Amino acid sequence: MTTALKVNGKAVSLEADTDKPLLWVLREDLALTGTKYGCGIGACGACTVHVNGVAQRSCVLPLAGAADAAITTIEGLSADGTHALQQAWQALDVPQCGYCQSGMLMAAAALLASNASPTDADIDAAITNLCRCGTYVRIRAGIHRAAATLRGEVV
Amino acid sequence: MDGTQGVTRRGVLKTLLAGSGVVMFGIGLPTREAAASAGSEVTSWVLIHPDNRVVIRIPQTELGQGVTTALAQVLAEELDLAWGEFDTEYYDAQTNLQRNNVYVHTSTLASWAVDKLFEPMRVAGAQVKHMLCATAAQDWGVDIASLSIAQREVRHAASTRAAGFGALAARAAELPIPAADALTLKEATHWQLIGKSMPRVDTRAKTTGAAIFGIDVALPGMKYAAVRQSPTFGGRLKGFDASGVLKRAGVREVVAIRGGPSGYNVPPTLWDVIDWQMDDAVAVVADSWWQAQQALNELPIEWEPGPQATADSAGIDQRLGAALDTAGQLTREEGDIERAFAAAERRVEAEYRYPFMEHAPLEPMNCTALVTAGGVEAWAPTQYADEALRIAAYAAGVALKDAKFHLTLSGGGFGRRLSNDFVSQAVQVAKALPGTPIKLISSREECMRRGYYAPVARARLRAAIGPDGLPTAWHSKVAYGRAPVQPYGMSRFPWAVPNVRCEYATVDSPPPFGWMRGVAHAQSLWMNTAFLGEIAAATGKTSLAMQRLLLDEAHVTTDRPDHDDAVARIRRHRDLLERVVARAGAETLAAPGHGRGFAVTDMSYVPGYYASCVAMAVDVAIGEDGDIRVLAVHAVADVGLAVNPDIVTAQIQGGIGFGLSNALNAQITLKDGQVEQANFNDYPLLTLAEMPTVDVELLPASGRPTGIGEDAVPVVMAALVDAVRAAGAAGIRSLPLRSRKSA
Ligand code: FES
Ligand code: FES
Numbered sequence: 001m002t003t004a005l006k007v008n009g010k011a012v013s014l015e016a017d018t019d020k021p022l023l024w025v026l027r028e029d030l031a032l033t034g035t036k037y038g039c040g041i042g043a044c045g046a047c048t049v050h051v052n053g054v055a056q057r058s059c060v061l062p063l064a065g066a067a068d069a070a071i072t073t074i075e076g077l078s079a080d081g082t083h084a085l086q087q088a089w090q091a092l093d094v095p096q097c098g099y100c101q102s103g104m105l106m107a108a109a110a111l112l113a114s115n116a117s118p119t120d121a122d123i124d125a126a127i128t129n130l131c132r133c134g135t136y137v138r139i140r141a142g143i144h145r146a147a148a149t150l151r152g153e154v155v
Numbered sequence: 156m157d158g159t160q161g162v163t164r165r166g167v168l169k170t171l172l173a174g175s176g177v178v179m180f181g182i183g184l185p186t187r188e189a190a191a192s193a194g195s196e197v198t199s200w201v202l203i204h205p206d207n208r209v210v211i212r213i214p215q216t217e218l219g220q221g222v223t224t225a226l227a228q229v230l231a232e233e234l235d236l237a238w239g240e241f242d243t244e245y246y247d248a249q250t251n252l253q254r255n256n257v258y259v260h261t262s263t264l265a266s267w268a269v270d271k272l273f274e275p276m277r278v279a280g281a282q283v284k285h286m287l288c289a290t291a292a293q294d295w296g297v298d299i300a301s302l303s304i305a306q307r308e309v310r311h312a313a314s315t316r317a318a319g320f321g322a323l324a325a326r327a328a329e330l331p332i333p334a335a336d337a338l339t340l341k342e343a344t345h346w347q348l349i350g351k352s353m354p355r356v357d358t359r360a361k362t363t364g365a366a367i368f369g370i371d372v373a374l375p376g377m378k379y380a381a382v383r384q385s386p387t388f389g390g391r392l393k394g395f396d397a398s399g400v401l402k403r404a405g406v407r408e409v410v411a412i413r414g415g416p417s418g419y420n421v422p423p424t425l426w427d428v429i430d431w432q433m434d435d436a437v438a439v440v441a442d443s444w445w446q447a448q449q450a451l452n453e454l455p456i457e458w459e460p461g462p463q464a465t466a467d468s469a470g471i472d473q474r475l476g477a478a479l480d481t482a483g484q485l486t487r488e489e490g491d492i493e494r495a496f497a498a499a500e501r502r503v504e505a506e507y508r509y510p511f512m513e514h515a516p517l518e519p520m521n522c523t524a525l526v527t528a529g530g531v532e533a534w535a536p537t538q539y540a541d542e543a544l545r546i547a548a549y550a551a552g553v554a555l556k557d558a559k560f561h562l563t564l565s566g567g568g569f570g571r572r573l574s575n576d577f578v579s580q581a582v583q584v585a586k587a588l589p590g591t592p593i594k595l596i597s598s599r600e601e602c603m604r605r606g607y608y609a610p611v612a613r614a615r616l617r618a619a620i621g622p623d624g625l626p627t628a629w630h631s632k633v634a635y636g637r638a639p640v641q642p643y644g645m646s647r648f649p650w651a652v653p654n655v656r657c658e659y660a661t662v663d664s665p666p667p668f669g670w671m672r673g674v675a676h677a678q679s680l681w682m683n684t685a686f687l688g689e690i691a692a693a694t695g696k697t698s699l700a701m702q703r704l705l706l707d708e709a710h711v712t713t714d715r716p717d718h719d720d721a722v723a724r725i726r727r728h729r730d731l732l733e734r735v736v737a738r739a740g741a742e743t744l745a746a747p748g749h750g751r752g753f754a755v756t757d758m759s760y761v762p763g764y765y766a767s768c769v770a771m772a773v774d775v776a777i778g779e780d781g782d783i784r785v786l787a788v789h790a791v792a793d794v795g796l797a798v799n800p801d802i803v804t805a806q807i808q809g810g811i812g813f814g815l816s817n818a819l820n821a822q823i824t825l826k827d828g829q830v831e832q833a834n835f836n837d838y839p840l841l842t843l844a845e846m847p848t849v850d851v852e853l854l855p856a857s858g859r860p861t862g863i864g865e866d867a868v869p870v871v872m873a874a875l876v877d878a879v880r881a882a883g884a885a886g887i888r889s890l891p892l893r894s895r896k897s898a
Contacts, residue, residue, distance in 0.1 A: 017404065017446075020443065020445050020446075021445060024443055024444060024445040027371075028379075028443050028444065028445075031373065032364070033364070033367070033370075033371035033373070034363070034364020034365070034366075035364070036368075036370070036517075036518070036566070037370065037519065037596070038517045038518075038519070038599065038835075039599045039834050039835050040598060040599055040834075041599075041834050041835070041836060043834060043835040043836050044517065044835055044840075046517060073364065074363065074364035075363070075364045075365075077363075081359055081362060081363040085362075086362045086363065089358065089361075089362045090354070090358050090359055090362060093354060093355050093358050093801060093802075093805065094358075094362075095219070095355075095357075095358055095361040095362065096219030096220070096221070096567075096805060096809055097217075097218055097219030097516070097517070097518070097564075097565060097566045097567045097568075098219065098357070098358075098360075098361030098362075098366050098368075098564070098566070099219075099368060099516075099517040099518045099566030099567060100517050100566075101361050101362060102364050105362060123843070124843060124844035125844070127843045127844075128842060128843070128844075129843070130517065130835060130840045130842065131517070131812070131843075132515055132516055132517045132567050132569070132813070132816075132840060133219045133517075133567055133809045133812070133813070134808060134809035134810065134811060134812020134813050134816070134841070134846070135805075135808070135809060135812075136812055136841075136842075136843040136846035137808045137812075137846060137848070137849050138805070138808070139843060140843065140846075
């Protein structure tokens with residue numbers, strides 16, 4: 001059956017099992033491999049994308065649940081890697097292995113979209129993604145830095 | 156993060172971004188033929204394209220430890236390359252085997268990358284520089300000493316002649332490679348890159364989704380495989396009924412995978428230290444990995460559970476206890492402990508337990524393989540690509556020369572990817588479907604249940620206390636589950652105690668063994684430090700006071716064969732301990748339920764083995780519900796020469812997260828022969844909210860670089876346990892702390 005989606009601003013229509021999690025649709029059917037598989041049960045956040053602007057774990061979202069929605073993946077966060085968060089990540093060299101970082105950036109982007117000045121407690125509550133490399137210190141710093149940039153402050 | 160370093164690093168980055176023509180680089184899929192066809196391989200280490208593009212080969216796996224950046228810095232320094240004037244790619248394992256290990260050190264383990272490759276890669280850079288300059292010197296009839304390199308050109312200042320690398324490379328490659336001792340390497344005072352926090356070469360790709368990890372490899376016509384090994388360790392496959400699942404949409408094939416060692420032709424030295432056991436497995440191949448995994452979940456499989464069918468954690472613990480009741484292998488002995496115990500004023504005794512732990516790198520195990528009439532080709536994130544190549548050839552049943560292996564970016568490793576079971580599995584599946592590329596991915600559940608865990612351990616310690624309240628004898632005995640001999644964990648403590656005996660034993664336990672970041676130091680330092688804390692408590696001292704008393708070179712007995720080494724270690728450990736006390740600002744925390752703990756160690760395995768040394772202070776608060784919150788960590792590290800201080804800092808920050816995660820939460824348990832944990836819901840990892848603030852100080856550069864991938868892990872675990880005791884909890888006797896049993 002055909003499912004229509006908008007992915008990173010482009011309309012797509014797919015022939016895929018509507019039970020298939022959006023994660024695997026993105027990775028296998030649309031070759032958008034920036035979105036990662038880490039657990040498949042919604043526990044790690046490596047698969048985080050925006051669905052109509054809201055951060056969601058795509059491994060537990062069946063394609064049917066994303067029908068007609070606007071999906072943004074890490075590949076669509078910015079055209080050229082210049083979202084304030086991406087720039088902050090680059091300035092602070094946040095990633096280690098990098099495997100969790102697409103999901104981290106998408107979760108952080110959703111946070112900043114709704115909260116221009118997140119406190120540490122806001123960050124604690126919003127960023128529940130897992131990083132086995134332990135880059136949390138820099139993720140926190142990166143979010144504060146990007147928030148400051150977006151507020152027009154000089155960092 | 157240390158403020159000074161942060162500023163320096165940002166300064167570097169700003170300079171870079173301000174300059175025009177910055178080359179953006181990262182590791183792509185390293186197909187060497189494609190690269191080589193357009194360039195000249197001046198030596199095995201450096202490829203130069205006609206357009207002056209330089210490619211530096213990296214013989215280590217990028218696991219997130221920043222090795223690509225740090226090693227490139229080292230080679231680029233001697234070749235007088237500015238940052239941004241080169242790309243990197245992985246070494247090729249087949250080339251390394253054919254060229255007699257020209258890349259010197261290719262397995263990624265034990266924090267050895269920079270330690271072992273610093274000199275070889277400086278020499279490699281200097282060799283290429285010499286060959287390029289010698290070519291230009293010949294062309295121009297000038298003395299090679301009058302030439303210099305800038306902007307990827309060889310220049311002759313007197314005549315203002317210049318020649319690009321690209322114009323010289325093909326002829327330079329024909330010259331003999333100069334011997335290392337014929338070259339003069341740069342003085343440290345002239346370094347432009349080494350010792351500076353250059354930005355990582357792969358950060359940009361890792362923030363845009365462009366970075367290609369093993370799991371992202373895509374080949375035309377590729378199918379996906381989901382895999383399940385025997386649910387019991389040592390179990391055998393009896394059979395399966397594929398008829399049902401083959402009717403499911405997208406399902407192509409069900410393949411039996413033969414167990415056995417996952418390594419072949421392994422150098423004898425490595426047979427002893429890497430456990431290659433892999434059991435029978437079944438794989439389902441489908442058009443989508445999700446389809447394959449769904450079908451595998453439905454597939455009726457019959458297993459012969461094997462000799463470990465009834466193994467459980469309680470039984471393993473009993474066997475470890477029995478081993479502690481019999482004499483072990485002697486791994487350290489000084490003085491006469493029996494006499495000291497006989498004369499003791501009092502004794503302290505305690506037993507400590509460490510569970511199996513899974514590495515849990517965030518990228519699941521995976522490998523992509525293609526078997527054709529011509530041979531086998533495989534792609535995977537592994538910490539040991541040379542061995543992955545050998546396994547691929549073996550599993551495909553082809554000659555080694557007909558195998559090709561492509562190393563990929565790796566979503567963490569921590570030791571798990573030293574075992575290449577996933578390569579054998581993928582190639583066996585691909586062999587059943589010749590001509591079809593197969594991407595095999597282990598589900599998180601499969602990774603969790605079929606790990607190569609850090610081994611379970613149980614240790615019994617006793618100390619004799621003299622009239623002055625100091626230990627006169629220290630006796631430890633440790634029993635590990637299945638593991639190679641790793642006595643250093645318990646026996647390499649630096650504290651001066653006049654009479655010491657350390658014993659060691661292993662018992663067979665079901666899961667195969669795996670090295671995990673921090674190795675036996677991570678299993679043991681917290682035990683030794685906790686025991687020291689118990690001795691201190693028994694004699695009315697703080698644990699810090701006891702650490703200081705025993706880090707006193709005056710107490711090193713003069714007849715110790717390693718006397719000078721022991722004194723040097725004591726001085727260094729004491730120095731770092733005092734520095735971290737000063738950095739943290741106080742010896743104790745006054746607030747009720749709060750505690751500050753201290754620990755320090757190098758990662759020395761044997762006397763004379765010089766390694767990085769780290770000291771930490773960890774602050775905790777224990778809530779009314781008994782739960783532990785880690786508030787802050789201060790660290791002071793001596794890594795000799797930090798090639799890239801910001802990456803060193805990141806390794807310490809990350810190692811703190813890794814160690815805290817393990818000490819607070821990690822445990823794999825067995826019941827009825829099977830692992831009880833399956834995913835991150837029952838094997839929780841540290842979260843961002845649980846991460847403490849981290850402050851890192853690096854000692855000024857001195858000497859040569861030593862590794863820092865691991866040392867933060869044992870130190871933070873030990874300081875955490877010490878802090879929990881300081882906060883008022885009874886002596887900690889087992890990990891993880893969140894299911895703790897106390898004295
Ligand atoms: S893969 Fe989706 S939350 Fe882990
Ligand atoms: S950077 Fe490796 S898991 Fe986060």
